[in-house]
Amino acid sequence: MLYLYFSYLIAFHFPKWGTFFYILSTILVALMGWSSLYLNIHWVTDLIGGVCVAYLGFLFCITLLKSISKKYRKF
Numbered sequence: 001m002l003y004l005y006f007s008y009l010i011a012f013h014f015p016k017w018g019t020f021f022y023i024l025s026t027i028l029v030a031l032m033g034w035s036s037l038y039l040n041i042h043w044v045t046d047l048i049g050g051v052c053v054a055y056l057g058f059l060f061c062i063t064l065l066k067s068i069s070k071k072y073r074k075f
Helices: 002-013 015-038 044-073
Strands: none
Touching: 002 015, 002 044, 015 044
């Protein structure tokens, strides 16, 4: 979730680099997931659940951030 948030911030300030950083963060998360599978630290279902929870949390936080910023722009 942290990598997605950093990618969002970079994409917000530098729109041309947004796609690159989203792809980079996805690759980093996939590599970390693969390494935890390789080292038998987690099961595949743990990784799938973690990715789903992180993505939903990211979407919730970004939606909340956008709604708060729209609310305070009116003033």
